[in-house]
Amino acid sequence: MPKTSQRTAAFSESVIRGMTRLANECGAINLSQGFPDFHPPEPVLQALERVSRQGPHQYAVTWGAPNFRAALARKQSRFMQLPIDADENIVVTCGSTEAMMVSMMTACNPGDKVIVFSPFYENYAADAILCGAVPIHVELRPPDFCFDPDELRRAFQRGAKALVLCNPSNPSGKVFTPEELLVVAKLAEEFDAFVLTDEVYEHIVYQPHRHTYFASLPGMFERTLSCSSLSKTYSMTGWRLGYVIAAPSVINEARKVHDFLTVGAAAPLQEAAITALELPDSYYQELQWFYSEKRAMFLDYLKAAGLRYTEPQGAYYVMVDISEFGWNDDTAFCEWMAREVGVAAVPGSSFFHEPVNHLIRLHFAKTPETLALAGERLLNLREKIRAAQRRGNS
Ligand SMILES: Cc1ncc(COP(=O)(O)O)c(C=O)c1O
Numbered sequence: 001m002p003k004t005s006q007r008t009a010a011f012s013e014s015v016i017r018g019m020t021r022l023a024n025e026c027g028a029i030n031l032s033q034g035f036p037d038f039h040p041p042e043p044v045l046q047a048l049e050r051v052s053r054q055g056p057h058q059y060a061v062t063w064g065a066p067n068f069r070a071a072l073a074r075k076q077s078r079f080m081q082l083p084i085d086a087d088e089n090i091v092v093t094c095g096s097t098e099a100m101m102v103s104m105m106t107a108c109n110p111g112d113k114v115i116v117f118s119p120f121y122e123n124y125a126a127d128a129i130l131c132g133a134v135p136i137h138v139e140l141r142p143p144d145f146c147f148d149p150d151e152l153r154r155a156f157q158r159g160a161k162a163l164v165l166c167n168p169s170n171p172s173g174k175v176f177t178p179e180e181l182l183v184v185a186k187l188a189e190e191f192d193a194f195v196l197t198d199e200v201y202e203h204i205v206y207q208p209h210r211h212t213y214f215a216s217l218p219g220m221f222e223r224t225l226s227c228s229s230l231s232k233t234y235s236m237t238g239w240r241l242g243y244v245i246a247a248p249s250v251i252n253e254a255r256k257v258h259d260f261l262t263v264g265a266a267a268p269l270q271e272a273a274i275t276a277l278e279l280p281d282s283y284y285q286e287l288q289w290f291y292s293e294k295r296a297m298f299l300d301y302l303k304a305a306g307l308r309y310t311e312p313q314g315a316y317y318v319m320v321d322i323s324e325f326g327w328n329d330d331t332a333f334c335e336w337m338a339r340e341v342g343v344a345a346v347p348g349s350s351f352f353h354e355p356v357n358h359l360i361r362l363h364f365a366k367t368p369e370t371l372a373l374a375g376e377r378l379l380n381l382r383e384k385i386r387a388a389q390r391r392g393n394s
Helices: 016-028 043-052 066-082 093-105 123-130 149-157 179-188 248-262 267-277 281-304 330-341 367-377 381-393
Strands: 090-091 115-120 135-138 160-166 194-198 222-230 242-245 308-310 317-321 358-365
Touching: 016 160, 016 330, 043 267, 066 090, 066 242, 066 267, 090 093, 090 248, 093 123, 093 160, 093 194, 093 222, 093 242, 093 248, 115 123, 115 149, 135 149, 149 160, 160 179, 160 381, 179 194, 242 248, 281 317, 281 367, 330 358, 330 381, 367 381
Parallel strands: 115 135, 115 160, 160 194, 194 222
Antiparallel strands: 090 242, 222 242, 308 317, 317 358
16 A cells, blocks of 8 residues: 655644534534625625626636636725736636645745744644645734744744744734734845735724735735635635735745645636625724624633633634633543533644643634523533543542
C-alpha cells in the first residue's frame, strides 16, 4: 500500500467540524461550528426558486459570472470606499475558505514565511502547510487580544512574505482599530510584504466598534488580497460563495490558482445571490441590530451563569474562561460539556499556537429559541460540574 503525502500528515482533522459531529451524535445544541440555524433573506430564497427553473445550470466564467462580479463590485466599492472594478479586481471563489487558500498560494512560494496572529481561525495553519509556507505566530494576548508592535516587527524581520489578518477576528471577536492597522500597514510597507485579509465578519460589528478595510488604508490596496464571502453576511454558509479582491496584476495570478483548484463557484447560486448583493444599506444596519440583540441575550445568560468571558467587538463568538473549574484539558471539558450539559463548544487550544487551554469558544448565530435553550442549559453548568466532581471524589 503506498503512503499518502507527508503534507496531509502535518495537520489533523478540523477540531471545529469534529465538535459538530459530536454535537450531532449526542444531541447537544451546537454552538461550536459558526453557522446560523435560520435562513438567508426571503428575497434571496425567491431568487433561488426562480433560478432553479431558469438557470444557469452550467459552468459560469471561471473567475465569476459577470453579473455577479458587477453586483459585488458595486457593493464592495460602496463599503470599502474604493473603486473596485468587476473585470480587473475580483476572483469569485468557493467561500472565503478557498479565497484564503488562493491568496496564500498566489502570494507565497514554498518555504516563504507567513505571519499569523494567534489565536487564529484554524484553516490558516492548514492553508500554510498545504502551500508549503511556514507560519510565524504573533500573539494576540487575552483578554483584550492586542498585539505587541515590537513582537510584530521581529516577525517581519524574520523575512515574512505575507501576513494573515482576520478582522473582525474569529475566535477572539477582536475588531482591529485603525491605529493598530496602521502599525501593520507601516511594517508591511517597510518589509515589502503582502497582507491577506479574511473579512467574512465585515458586517457583524458591535457599537462603538467599526470595521476598517485594510485595503482602504493609504497605499495598501496594491499589497492586499482582501478575502471575504457571502456566508456570514447573508446567512448562507452552505452556498460557498466568496471572493478575492486585489490589484489587477495579483488577480491575474489568483485567477489561475482558482481555475485549477475548483474551475468555479456554483453558477446558479451566483445568479441567485445577486439579489443579496443588491440589498439596500438598511439591510446591513438591521444585521448589526440583529446580531447585537443576539449578543446581548447570550452574554446575559453567561453572566447569569457566573461565567467569565471576553465581550466580542465583532463576529459572533465569545471566549469563555474555564480556568476556575480546574480542568486542565479544554478538549475533554468540551466533550464532557456536550454530553452532560448538552451544549457543544470548541476547545480554545485549537486556535492558539501557545499552550492555552483555559478558554472555550461558543457562538451565538442562533434563533432566540435556540439561544434560550442553550442559555438555560449553561445556567446548570456549575451544578453539573460540582456533581461530576462529587462523583469523582466518592
Ligand atoms: C474567520 C473565518 N473565515 C472563513 C470562514 C469560512 O468562510 P466561508 O464559508 O466563506 O468559506 C469562517 C467560518 O467560520 C471564519 O470564521
